[in-house]
Amino acid sequence: MDREGLRHDGIELRFDRRRHHIDFPALTGGRSVTVYARTEVCKDLVALQPKEGGPLLFEAEALAVEGAGTDRPFVRFRHEGREDVLVCDYAVGCDGFRGVARRAIPASVSRVFERTYPLGWLGILADVPPSHHELVYARHDRGSALLSMRSPSVSRLHLQVPADTDAEEWSDERIWDELERRLETDDAWTLRRGPVTRKSVTPVRSYVHEPMRHGRLFLAGTPPTSCRRPGPRD
Structure with missing residues:
Protein backbone atom coordinates (compact mmCIF):
# COMPACT_ATOMS: atom_id res chain seq x y z
CA MET A 1 0.00 0.00 0.00
CA TYR A 36 -5.88 1.14 -2.49
CA ALA A 37 -8.15 -1.40 -4.17
CA ARG A 38 -9.68 -4.13 -2.03
CA THR A 39 -8.54 -6.63 -4.64
CA GLU A 40 -4.96 -5.55 -3.90
CA VAL A 41 -5.56 -5.97 -0.15
CA CYS A 42 -6.77 -9.49 -0.86
CA LYS A 43 -3.64 -10.28 -2.91
CA ASP A 44 -1.46 -8.92 -0.11
CA LEU A 45 -3.17 -11.14 2.45
CA VAL A 46 -2.85 -14.17 0.17
CA ALA A 47 0.88 -13.50 -0.18
CA LEU A 48 1.28 -13.03 3.57
CA GLN A 49 -0.53 -16.17 4.71
CA PRO A 50 2.09 -18.75 3.62
CA LYS A 51 4.75 -16.72 5.42
CA GLU A 52 2.72 -17.02 8.61
CA GLY A 53 2.83 -20.79 8.30
CA GLY A 54 -0.91 -21.49 8.17
CA PRO A 55 -2.74 -23.35 5.39
CA LEU A 56 -4.44 -21.34 2.64
CA LEU A 57 -7.50 -23.04 1.13
CA PHE A 58 -9.18 -21.82 -2.04
CA GLU A 59 -12.72 -22.77 -3.10
CA ALA A 60 -13.63 -23.55 0.53
CA GLU A 61 -17.30 -23.01 1.43
CA ALA A 62 -18.02 -21.59 4.89
CA LEU A 63 -21.04 -23.43 6.32
CA ALA A 64 -21.46 -21.89 9.79
CA VAL A 65 -19.77 -20.11 12.66
CA GLU A 66 -20.46 -21.87 15.95
CA GLY A 67 -19.50 -21.32 19.57
CA ALA A 68 -19.27 -17.55 19.13
CA GLY A 69 -20.13 -17.03 22.79
CA THR A 70 -17.31 -19.28 23.99
CA ASP A 71 -13.55 -18.76 24.19
CA ARG A 72 -13.02 -21.19 21.26
CA PRO A 73 -15.34 -20.36 18.38
CA PHE A 74 -15.02 -22.46 15.25
CA VAL A 75 -15.95 -22.29 11.58
CA ARG A 76 -17.45 -25.30 9.85
CA PHE A 77 -16.46 -25.42 6.18
CA ARG A 78 -16.40 -27.72 3.16
CA HIS A 79 -13.31 -28.14 0.99
CA GLU A 80 -12.89 -30.59 -1.90
CA GLY A 81 -16.06 -32.39 -0.83
CA ARG A 82 -15.05 -32.89 2.79
CA GLU A 83 -16.35 -31.05 5.84
CA ASP A 84 -13.90 -29.81 8.45
CA VAL A 85 -13.67 -27.25 11.25
CA LEU A 86 -11.33 -24.34 11.89
CA VAL A 87 -10.96 -23.63 15.61
CA CYS A 88 -10.26 -19.96 16.34
CA ASP A 89 -9.23 -17.63 19.11
CA TYR A 90 -11.44 -15.03 17.40
CA ALA A 91 -13.69 -15.21 14.34
CA VAL A 92 -14.08 -12.22 12.05
CA GLY A 93 -16.99 -12.20 9.62
CA CYS A 94 -15.91 -10.43 6.42
CA ASP A 95 -18.44 -12.38 4.36
CA GLY A 96 -21.07 -9.72 3.78
CA PHE A 97 -24.83 -9.64 4.13
CA ARG A 98 -25.42 -13.12 2.70
CA GLY A 99 -22.60 -14.77 4.66
CA VAL A 100 -22.79 -17.12 7.63
CA ALA A 101 -21.15 -14.92 10.27
CA ARG A 102 -24.08 -12.57 10.83
CA ARG A 103 -26.43 -15.52 11.26
CA ALA A 104 -24.29 -16.81 14.12
CA ILE A 105 -25.44 -13.96 16.35
CA PRO A 106 -28.59 -15.06 18.22
CA ALA A 107 -31.81 -13.41 17.09
CA SER A 108 -32.57 -12.58 20.73
CA VAL A 109 -29.72 -10.05 20.83
CA SER A 110 -29.82 -8.84 17.21
CA ARG A 111 -31.39 -5.65 15.95
CA VAL A 112 -31.64 -4.57 12.31
CA PHE A 113 -32.27 -1.14 10.83
CA SER A 206 -29.02 1.25 4.15
CA TYR A 207 -28.52 -1.71 6.45
CA VAL A 208 -27.22 -1.63 10.01
CA HIS A 209 -26.92 -4.71 12.20
CA GLU A 210 -26.15 -4.57 15.87
CA PRO A 211 -24.27 -5.72 17.79
CA MET A 212 -21.12 -5.87 15.68
CA ARG A 213 -19.58 -8.20 18.25
CA HIS A 214 -20.93 -11.26 19.98
CA GLY A 215 -18.47 -13.02 22.26
CA ARG A 216 -15.42 -13.66 20.12
CA LEU A 217 -17.19 -13.11 16.81
CA PHE A 218 -16.80 -9.75 15.07
CA LEU A 219 -18.70 -8.51 12.02
CA ALA A 220 -16.34 -6.57 9.79
CA GLY A 221 -18.14 -5.90 6.52
CA THR A 222 -18.03 -7.09 2.93
CA PRO A 223 -15.53 -9.28 1.09
CA PRO A 224 -13.04 -7.69 -1.34
CA THR A 225 -15.00 -8.02 -4.56
CA SER A 226 -15.55 -5.57 -7.35
CA CYS A 227 -19.34 -5.84 -7.08
CA ARG A 228 -20.41 -5.12 -3.55
CA ARG A 229 -23.36 -6.61 -1.76
CA PRO A 230 -24.77 -4.92 1.35
CA GLY A 231 -22.64 -5.73 4.39
CA PRO A 232 -23.32 -5.38 8.11
CA ARG A 233 -22.67 -1.63 8.12
CA ASP A 234 -23.50 -0.64 4.52
Missing part, protein backbone atom coordinates in the same frame (compact mmCIF):
# COMPACT_ATOMS: atom_id res chain seq x y z
CA ASP A 2 2.86 2.38 0.79
CA ARG A 3 4.43 1.64 -2.59
CA GLU A 4 1.35 1.61 -4.85
CA GLY A 5 -1.43 3.39 -2.94
CA LEU A 6 -2.74 6.69 -4.29
CA ARG A 7 -2.64 9.49 -1.73
CA HIS A 8 -5.58 11.88 -1.87
CA ASP A 9 -5.60 15.20 -0.07
CA GLY A 10 -9.28 15.82 -0.72
CA ILE A 11 -12.28 15.26 -2.94
CA GLU A 12 -14.13 17.39 -5.43
CA LEU A 13 -17.86 18.17 -5.38
CA ARG A 14 -19.54 19.30 -8.59
CA PHE A 15 -22.93 20.88 -9.06
CA ASP A 16 -24.35 23.64 -11.27
CA ARG A 17 -21.31 23.08 -13.52
CA ARG A 18 -18.99 24.38 -10.79
CA ARG A 19 -16.15 22.60 -8.94
CA HIS A 20 -15.70 22.74 -5.16
CA HIS A 21 -12.58 21.23 -3.60
CA ILE A 22 -12.71 19.78 -0.07
CA ASP A 23 -9.22 20.08 1.44
CA PHE A 24 -8.67 17.17 3.85
CA PRO A 25 -5.34 18.27 5.41
CA ALA A 26 -6.69 21.76 6.09
CA LEU A 27 -9.76 20.34 7.81
CA THR A 28 -8.16 17.43 9.69
CA GLY A 29 -4.84 18.75 10.92
CA GLY A 30 -2.77 17.48 8.01
CA ARG A 31 -4.35 14.06 7.46
CA SER A 32 -5.06 12.53 4.06
CA VAL A 33 -6.48 9.26 2.69
CA THR A 34 -5.01 6.53 0.51
CA VAL A 35 -6.87 4.82 -2.32
CA GLU A 114 -32.90 -1.11 7.10
CA ARG A 115 -34.10 1.22 4.35
CA THR A 116 -34.38 0.50 0.63
CA TYR A 117 -34.08 3.34 -1.88
CA PRO A 118 -35.69 3.50 -5.36
CA LEU A 119 -32.34 3.85 -7.10
CA GLY A 120 -29.20 1.94 -7.93
CA TRP A 121 -25.59 2.52 -8.91
CA LEU A 122 -24.54 1.55 -12.41
CA GLY A 123 -20.87 0.83 -11.76
CA ILE A 124 -18.22 0.26 -14.37
CA LEU A 125 -14.54 -0.62 -14.52
CA ALA A 126 -12.65 0.78 -17.49
CA ASP A 127 -9.11 0.33 -18.76
CA VAL A 128 -8.32 4.04 -18.84
CA PRO A 129 -6.31 6.28 -16.47
CA PRO A 130 -8.46 8.34 -14.07
CA SER A 131 -9.67 11.67 -15.42
CA HIS A 132 -8.93 13.44 -12.14
CA HIS A 133 -6.32 12.89 -9.45
CA GLU A 134 -8.97 12.79 -6.70
CA LEU A 135 -12.49 11.43 -6.35
CA VAL A 136 -15.25 13.54 -7.88
CA TYR A 137 -18.86 13.48 -6.66
CA ALA A 138 -21.32 15.19 -8.98
CA ARG A 139 -24.94 16.24 -8.47
CA HIS A 140 -26.96 16.73 -11.63
CA ASP A 141 -30.62 17.03 -12.55
CA ARG A 142 -30.29 13.69 -14.35
CA GLY A 143 -28.84 11.98 -11.25
CA SER A 144 -25.61 11.68 -9.34
CA ALA A 145 -22.28 10.50 -10.71
CA LEU A 146 -19.01 9.40 -9.14
CA LEU A 147 -15.57 9.44 -10.70
CA SER A 148 -13.21 7.14 -8.84
CA MET A 149 -10.27 4.87 -9.57
CA ARG A 150 -8.93 1.39 -9.01
CA SER A 151 -5.31 2.16 -9.94
CA PRO A 152 -3.28 4.65 -12.03
CA SER A 153 -4.43 2.78 -15.15
CA VAL A 154 -7.96 1.63 -14.22
CA SER A 155 -10.95 3.89 -13.59
CA ARG A 156 -13.98 3.09 -11.46
CA LEU A 157 -17.10 5.15 -12.23
CA HIS A 158 -20.75 5.18 -11.15
CA LEU A 159 -24.03 6.56 -12.41
CA GLN A 160 -27.26 6.86 -10.43
CA VAL A 161 -29.99 4.87 -12.22
CA PRO A 162 -33.42 3.39 -11.32
CA ALA A 163 -33.08 0.33 -9.12
CA ASP A 164 -34.54 -2.02 -11.76
CA THR A 165 -32.09 -0.96 -14.48
CA ASP A 166 -30.56 -3.69 -16.64
CA ALA A 167 -26.85 -2.94 -17.08
CA GLU A 168 -26.89 -4.55 -20.53
CA GLU A 169 -29.23 -1.80 -21.73
CA TRP A 170 -26.35 0.65 -21.33
CA SER A 171 -23.84 0.57 -24.17
CA ASP A 172 -20.30 1.80 -23.53
CA GLU A 173 -20.96 4.92 -25.59
CA ARG A 174 -24.15 5.69 -23.66
CA ILE A 175 -22.32 5.30 -20.34
CA TRP A 176 -19.50 7.65 -21.33
CA ASP A 177 -21.91 10.21 -22.80
CA GLU A 178 -23.97 10.26 -19.61
CA LEU A 179 -20.90 10.50 -17.37
CA GLU A 180 -19.64 13.42 -19.44
CA ARG A 181 -22.99 15.15 -19.18
CA ARG A 182 -23.26 14.82 -15.40
CA LEU A 183 -19.63 15.70 -14.72
CA GLU A 184 -19.44 18.71 -17.05
CA THR A 185 -18.04 22.00 -15.76
CA ASP A 186 -17.71 25.56 -17.05
CA ASP A 187 -13.92 25.32 -17.17
CA ALA A 188 -11.66 23.10 -19.25
CA TRP A 189 -11.92 19.46 -18.20
CA THR A 190 -11.90 16.26 -20.23
CA LEU A 191 -13.36 12.87 -19.35
CA ARG A 192 -11.01 10.15 -20.51
CA ARG A 193 -12.76 7.30 -22.29
CA GLY A 194 -11.63 3.71 -22.64
CA PRO A 195 -12.79 0.09 -22.90
CA VAL A 196 -15.42 -0.85 -20.29
CA THR A 197 -14.35 -4.19 -18.85
CA ARG A 198 -17.14 -4.69 -16.31
CA LYS A 199 -20.53 -3.17 -15.56
CA SER A 200 -23.29 -3.98 -13.09
CA VAL A 201 -26.16 -2.35 -11.22
CA THR A 202 -26.19 -2.46 -7.42
CA PRO A 203 -29.44 -1.49 -5.65
CA VAL A 204 -28.93 1.10 -2.94
CA ARG A 205 -30.08 0.50 0.60
